[in-house]
Amino acid sequence: MKFYDCTTAPSPRRVRIFLAEKGLILPTAQVDLRNGEQFTPAFRAINPDCTVPVLELDDGTLIADAVAICGYLEELHPEPPLIGASLQERAVVTAVNRMIERDGFHAAMDAFRNFTRGFKGRALPGRHDYEQIPELAARGRSRVEHFFRDMDARLASREFVAGERFTIADISTLVLTDFAGWVKLAIPEDCAHLRRWYGAVSARPSAKA
Numbered sequence: 001m002k003f004y005d006c007t008t009a010p011s012p013r014r015v016r017i018f019l020a021e022k023g024l025i026l027p028t029a030q031v032d033l034r035n036g037e038q039f040t041p042a043f044r045a046i047n048p049d050c051t052v053p054v055l056e057l058d059d060g061t062l063i064a065d066a067v068a069i070c071g072y073l074e075e076l077h078p079e080p081p082l083i084g085a086s087l088q089e090r091a092v093v094t095a096v097n098r099m100i101e102r103d104g105f106h107a108a109m110d111a112f113r114n115f116t117r118g119f120k121g122r123a124l125p126g127r128h129d130y131e132q133i134p135e136l137a138a139r140g141r142s143r144v145e146h147f148f149r150d151m152d153a154r155l156a157s158r159e160f161v162a163g164e165r166f167t168i169a170d171i172s173t174l175v176l177t178d179f180a181g182w183v184k185l186a187i188p189e190d191c192a193h194l195r196r197w198y199g200a201v202s203a204r205p206s207a208k209a
Contacts, residue, residue: 003028003069004046004054010105010179011066012053013209017171018070020206022077026055044127051125067097070168082168089163096162096169104147104176111140111183144185147176152191159197166201174201 003019003026005012019026031037031052038050047054047064055063055072063069074083084090113119114137123132151173154161162169177187177198187194201207 001026001058002056004031004043004052004056005029006031006033006052009033009052010175011051014066014168014171014175015053015055015069016209017175017206018073018082018168020209021080021082021166021171021204022073024073024077049126067101067168082166082171084167089165093162093167093169097167097172100161100169100172100176103143103150104173105179107140107143107147108176108180108183108185109140110136111144111185112137112179114140115183141183141185144180145188148185148187148191148194152188152194155193155197160201161197166204170197170201174198174207 003012003015005016005028007013007030031043033052037043038047038052044050046056046062049064051064053064053066053069055069057063063072071083074081078085081089084093109125113123113125114132114134119132121129121131123130123136151161158164160166160170161173180186187198189195
C-alpha cells in the first residue's frame with residue numbers, strides 16, 4: 001500500500017492519527033498542495049478530484065476519502081477498534097462522525113476557504129474552481145461556534161465523543177478543532193466539558209501525527 005499525504009492538510013491528518021492509534025506505518029508520498037502538485041497530470045491520474053488523502057492498494061485500487069481509508073484499515077487491523085467493536089457501535093460511531101463532518105468540518109471549511117486570500121477562486125476543494133462567497137465564511141464561523149457548544153453539551157455525559165471509547169469521531173473532532181484555529185475560532189472558555197476532552201485527546205501521542 002501507499003499513502004498520499006500532505007502534512008499541512010486536515011483531512012490526511014485524520015488518517016495519520018488513525019494509523020498512529022493502530023500502530024501502523026505505511027509507505028507515504030507527500031503531495032505539495034501549497035505549490036499545486038495536486039493539479040499536475042501525474043497526480044490527477046491518481047485522483048482526478050485533486051485531493052488528499054489517497055490510499056493506493058497493492059492491486060492498484062485507489063481510495064480517495066479519509067473515512068473510507070480508515071474503514072478499510074479497520075477491517076484489516078480491527079484492534080484497537082476505532083470505528084466500533086460491534087454492529088451497533090459501528091453504526092453509532094459512523095452516525096456521530098457524519099454529524100461532525102456535516103456540522104463541523106464543512107462549516108470550518110466554508111469559514112476558511114471563503115475568507116483566506118490564498119483560496120481566491122478556489123473556495124471548494126476538487127477539480128473545479130469556485131469563487132469565494134464572503135457570506136458563507138461568516139455563516140461557517142457561526143456554525144463552528146454552535147458546533148463547539150453542541151459538542152460541549154454532548155461531552156457532559158460521556159468521556160469521548162461517541163461514548164466511552166476513543167474512536168474516529170474523536171479524531172475528527174480533534175482535527176476539526178485545530179483546523180478551526182486557522183480562522184481564530186477557539187473552544188469558548190465556558191465550554192468546560194469540551195475543553196476537558198480536548199486536553200485529554202490532544203495529549204495522546206497519536207495527536208502529534
